[in-house]
Structure formats: C-alpha cells, structure tokens
Amino acid sequence: MFRKIIIRVLLSPVSLIYGIIVSTINFFYETGILKASRFSIPVIGVGNLSIGGAGKTPHIEYLIELLKDYIDVATLSRGYKRQTQGFRFVLPDDNALTVGDEPMQYRRKYKDIIVAVGESRAYAIPQIIQHYPQIQTILLDDAFQHRGVAPGLNILLTAHGALFTDDYLLPSGRLREWRSGYTRADLIIVTKCPATISTDEKNSIIKRIRPKKYQKIYFSYYEYANPYSFYQSNHQISLDKQWNVILLSAIANTDYLLDYLVDEVNSIHEIEYEDHHIFDVHDVEKIIKVYQNMESEQKIILTTEKDAMRLEQHKESLFKRNIPVFVLPAKVKFHDNDGAAFDDEVRKFLLDFKV
DSSP states (O other): OHHHHHHHHHHHHHHHHHHHHHHHHHHHHHHTSSOOBOOSSOEEEEEESBSSOSOHHHHHHHHHHHHTTTSOEEEEEOOTTOSOOSOEEOOTTOOHHHHOHHHHHHHHHOTTSEEEEOSOHHHHHHHHHHHOTTOOEEEEESOTTOTTBOOSEEEEEEETTBOGGGOOBTTTSSBSSOGGGGGGOSEEEEESOOSSOOHHHHHHHHHHHOOOTTOEEEEEEEEEOOOEESSOTTOBOOOOTTOEEEEEEOSSOOHHHHHHHTTTSSEEEEEEOOTTOOOOHHHHHHHHHHHHHSOOSSEEEEEEHHHHHHHGGGHHHHHHTTOOEEEEOEEEEESTTHHHHHHHHHHHHHHHOOO
8 A cells, every 4th residue: 555655656746747738628628729529419428537447338238228229329439459540330240459349349249239439539420420320329438538529418437446536647546637527427327336335325425426416426236147158159157156267357447346256156266467458379378278277177267248359369269279268248237216317317318409
C-alpha cells in the first residue's frame, strides 16, 4: 500500500498535465468552440470514466437483448487493438485481429444486428445510416470520452469495487478524465455488485457519487451460466467442487470472476495477461504446458467470452492437442426493481426521441 502511495505521488505531476489537456478539450466542447455531432436517430452511449473493468460489453449485450426484438439495432465500437484501420462493418468471417474482440463477440452472438467499428464515431454513424437506413438506434460502445458525438442517452458505468469517486487521473490512477465528468451521464449503473446488496450499502454508494437531480442510479451484477465448449458451443458442463480450473484471462480485472469461481470449483490456477492481449503461439504453448502439468483428472481451461474471441485463431491447435477449453458466459442482472426502471428509461428515451 505504501509503495502505491509513493508511486501515485511521483506520477501526480504527469496526471495534472494530462488533466489540464482533458479539461481544455472538454471546455472547448462545452463552450461550443468544438461542435459535437447529433444525428436523426437515437444514439445511446455506454462508457466509463476509468480504463476498463466496469463491464461495458455485458451491458451493451443487455441493451441488445432488450431492444433487438422490437427495433433494428446497430452497435459501433472503435475496435480496440485491431490490426485494421478506418470504418468497416463486422462480417461473420472477421476475427478479433481484424475488428477487435468485443465487436466480434457481438457479431457471433447476435447475427441479426449490424455491428460496425470505426475510430471516428462522427464519421461512422452516417456510414451506418447510409448503408442500413432501417436502423432505428445505435449503441456506442466505450464512447463516454469521445466528445465528437453527443449521445441522446449517456450511460455511465462504475464498478462496485472500484468506484470512480475513489480513483485518480492517469497515470497515477485509472481515470481517463476528472471525476467531475460523471455529470455528463444521464443514467449511472454501479456494476459488478455482490449478488445481494443491502439498502444501506446502496444508499452509501449513492451518497458517495452524489448524483445530480437529472441523474438516476441503478445497481447491477453478473449471473454466470454453465460454461460451454470452445469447440462446440452446444456442449455444456456444470461447475462443481470436482473441477480444477485453469483460468485464462486477459481482461481488466478478474476479482469479480474469481469471487464467483472460488465457491464453485475445487481449485483455480490463473494464467493472466494484460487487457485485450492478443494470444500468440508462445502463449498457447505455455497454456498447454500448464494444463498438462496439472496433476488432476478433473481439469479444464476456463476463459471469458471476450478472451475466447482472441483465442479463436489457435482453436485448431488446441483441439488437436486435446485441450479442453470452456467459455464462461456472463449476463447482466439488476438488483431489486432497478431492471424494470432502467428498461423503462431506455424505452422512454426511444419513444420520446425527436429529430
């Protein structure tokens, strides 16, 4: 802890310079020196103030599930760490290298929606509308700091165990802008909550966030389903205390996932990489070696859906070596009556939208 404090103090001048730059850009947008684009269809932004770990992907999927049966939905991401540039629609034969892991996940899971990537959302949105004029709403993935587009509904996520109120600016902390940026949000979701949370704790968090009168706060958590085979998705298993798990992950924070698994399986061995890590041949050999050296008959490799997108290019190699890889799906659930209230707010925004 003391070491972290020293590092934070040493990096604080850099954070201050970074904060001044961010503040200047925000000032230009707020005063109209820079203009944010607005569009003739409803645009919903989902993002956070920190660098990852708040659960944007599952919450985008929640919105897709909420809307896709009623209106035509498109998602737009920048395609982080992809090896291509510019705007493009995500096609079934794309992969995490060409479009990024999250857009690829949306494409695989929701074949009837339009998925696109583009660094410039202000350029990409007209491209989507031009090619698919039937689209009725666009979900912006991780666009809270992208001020070039003004979403009609701005949803801010902050993780239960890492509230933005307790964080600091990069590089001394994980915030991408000053905490005051939360005032741009219309709805705030405290994500990755425990499966049960008391009213007193919720009120304590609300007090720390200090929402504005126009903001509403909701509390969500993850519900994990049975893992499915990386090679054949209709093959599922149930986790129990007989399983010894090698958890393969390259996501921003695994604490929430570990808290779940520790009560479900016999043992957990972690193989952890930085967020959005692209697995190479050397990584795969390491994974196989760890699996083969584990002294157990009841053992599997378990990974997340997002990680599975980046592991996919090595699927044939893993299959030939008879390595059992399973994928753990997560679904967003809301506490108490928050789900119905959140859904109503989204529907109200869409119904009341005017050009």
